[in-house]
Amino acid sequence: MVPDVGLVPIRLVKGNLSKVPPHVQQFIAKYVQICRPKGVFICDGSDEEAKEMTEKLVERGTLVKLESMDNCYLCRTDPADVARVESKTFTITREKFSTVPHVAPGVDGQLGRWMSPEDAEKELGSRLPGCMKGRVMYVIPFSMGPVGGPLSKPGIQLTDSNYVVLSMRIMTRVSGELFKVIGEQGEFVQCVHSIGAPRPVERKVINHWPCNPERIIISQFPDERKIVSYGSGYGGNSLLGKKCFALRIASCMARDEGWLAEHMLIMSATSPEGKEHFIAAAFPSACGKTNMAMLTPTLPGWKIKCVGDDIAWMRFDKDGRLRAINPEAGFFGVAPGTNTKTNPMAMATCSKNTIFTNVGMTSEGGVYWEGLEREVDPDVEVSGWLGDRKKIGDFKKSGIKAAHPNSRFCTPASQCPIIHPRWEDPEGFPIDAIIFGGRRPEGVPLVFESFDWNHGVLLGAALKSETTAAAEHKGKEIMHDPMAMRPFMGYNFGDYLRHWIDLNKPGRKMPKIFHVNWFRLDSNGSFLWPGYGDNIRVIDWICKRVDGQDNVAIESPIGYLPTEGSINMDGLNDSYRTPQNWQKLFSLPKDYWVEDVRETRQFLDSQVGIDLPTPIIKQMDLLQERIAQM
Template structure:
């Protein structure tokens, strides 16, 4: 007689794989390429996790991990949206830690320049392999005890593109797993591209909180800020990060791999890994040009990449908002660029439907928000969203404090470096070629920073060497993305000061050397400054969508239009050559070159570069400085 009350159960007999004594709880270790198996086995032996989880990047995997983090209290669902979550970190773990970020090589001067005696070198921190071994031996053994080790295979750039590179990250943070899934291309397909013993970048990350936890965990955010350490081994393509769960410190595909390690690979292989957005501008005639642009963190790079033009007839499309990998094509000589990332990891405060509507629209689903505020109805909130949030709304700040919007203006909802992490494919203006494995052709390279006085709206370099000089002397007011405090103008050459993984003088020379190949079609180089102030501390330029007016001028210059005139600091726009229709602008103030300011500035620039780089400062840059001094001496 049939027993209808007993459901049929299919039984699977599973042989549990192990790495040493540690079980594999998901995935097939035998399917990993031999060089990955070897490295993972070493990391398991070193970190002693309770289990190993081999990630595949699937939606099912993400849903499972998300649910665990919600149950634990690390993530909270933002009920107002589809698949959006908020996270609040330990207040001691909120930004990049440049002071604890090191490059390790046998030769010190492969990593850092020959700074002048007495100078405080800020262009990288070096530690010897012997010293670093002591530091890591104090941290890594047993660092994942009681926790799961996640094995994350990821591609920087489209999987299989000749311009892409592969990494494997091991981590004990499933928050990092979810974020890496957004910011990189996580997939089991990666293993196929390593099956012949190909090189991959090894990335080890641990929160530094083995179980049983012997330290207070704040906001369900394990970290170890007293012992945080971010270490790069460029010779062997390896990154080790310990103690921090925050963004750039733990999502090792970002600055660690995509800039510091990739920069060294680029130096070895003859290409560029840069802290740059990639965007296209199409003018009313239908002509499209791609540009790359470098700005220090929190200087409006994401806003520019996703710009909504303030004048009709122009279309902007974004390829990437933060990092560009660029190579000169051997056949055509064109400089071609890819965005190695798959997501946007943007600064939230200040982002709104006026400054960057496309960023807001991108992060309305499938996104993770870190250290922003939450509204009572399950929405996100940060400073800058006042016009889009009704007064009287109850806000819970990232520190857990509740307040009513509009009642007490001293209350802050979000950390200044609060972030949104969202998939690039969701951006309304993502370019249809953003994942083109061949990259997009770059016609202009733009550098810029926050310069409240003295620096004109836009400068075109005289030539390639002068353009590299403009990038070398880049300066900007400091930001909340790193641990600096207070507003001061700091040098940030190429917007790469914290991100170069080898001797900065060699990096500048690497740029200069591209001129030596007559096949290379060198893009024009520009410097922009949206942030100049008048005597009342008001911005002289409206910025945001009106920056299309400057981009239009730049594109016209790449076409050879005669709309520039010579000045001591570069080529400046001729009066009336920028479309200012509808604006009230003090052109003379905006474009002025105060002689005393610039004379002092070039002297300070020379001293800084000479102190920092010493004999590693390329002769071409010294020559450019002397030429600018001479030109300034003729200025009335």
């Protein structure tokens, strides 16, 4: 018997519609009517379900089993579908300036892309009808955050990609229990995704990866709590619980409900004395969030625990403490550069039950990417992500990458050896410090602290970094990435800054705010700071400041800098411990800062304009005055 829900009959491949709340049934039926799949598969998130899908994808050639690893698989995408596509990502609202700021005349706005409902209807109307013909529509009930938790939010994703189903199962909490939660709560975020390749497929399929890259569009409808993504199977565009829901839609929820949804890692650092501090840190994509979240400390006695490596949802509790959860259940990490030196915990985490995308595969059935040269026999033959078969050394000589610069591992967070034992605590963790940071090759000190909350918000608003391969940018240039949220803003950035400022209310214990820069270079182009596990030395200083130690900081025009010797350098190479190196790490070249502040002001004036909150303008004025008096 074919169940009939509303508009069209639904041919069930698997599942029981009687357990699905009526308003969810109507959501499914609406898109069955539009997308015309051959059947509907209601997912339950079980191991059996995943095993069955995995076997089908291996049989089809989409996944390749990695024989030397435990339940790990490799996927290679169409080379035209390898990264987030910011230029084709839009937020749809009736009022334009509820989404984007009032930019200066003739300026191309960088803080979000707006589309009118009429244009969105036209664009999606030319893509969605019949887009799933010949394919199964998978219904994925998922939770961002522990199922039923007070800080958690449920969603339903419809997709015609079982690769997406398997990845969502790792990255979110997929469970049939969500239908009961949604039935009780009523609300859920509607997520619709199609690779845009109805059968019979007209575009040539490469690497068993059907997609429609020429017609990609990723659209967020914050007022409707809805996401529609078309044309791409790549994670950032297709795993809709991630950036689309957990940042773009959730930032609007957070504005409306008085909390924060941020592009931040969450970690705890426990001192040798046994005191634990919780830290949230915002860096642009591929700038070291995962490395910091899983840091292996070089200072004796310190312990790091990971709560999350990418996204933090934070609310103030009844006692005025800002508490954070990691809404995700997995890590979607950048593979190149990850190794047992830079991030041994990530390497251990992704050693089993992992889907790798666009990395190289060794002839022994393992994985390879740039950064693993010292850990894989150089004579081993590697099949690169584009199909080239070479020895590792020959890849380097040829200039061809074995792995795409944005290749990924999708792996369960629960497998991380240093995952916090309470990482799924639905009440979240009290945040003591917020850190902003980016790749700044010159001028910016290793670490400094804001003077107060509003000054800290300015530090986030002025965040800049070298571009990376996580999006479609080419080459290296310093780009503004305010709050590390530039590609992920769900609403007007001026209103977003005002929301941050307004959170500072009487009775609340506001976290201290810091800025870090692991990437400052000397005149020879070498890093002045060793980074990685030695970043614990900076975290040690940050914890001292959180604990109220005044004698370890000195006031400077840009904020509080460490007093010389207040960062523990014991055990470092002698070259890092010299007074000259300290001076290079913390110097403030006046000409550089005069220009930096001028350029930052120009950016905020042109990109945010009349929407820039008065307290931020005041902070810019004060900073500019202090720099002028250096």
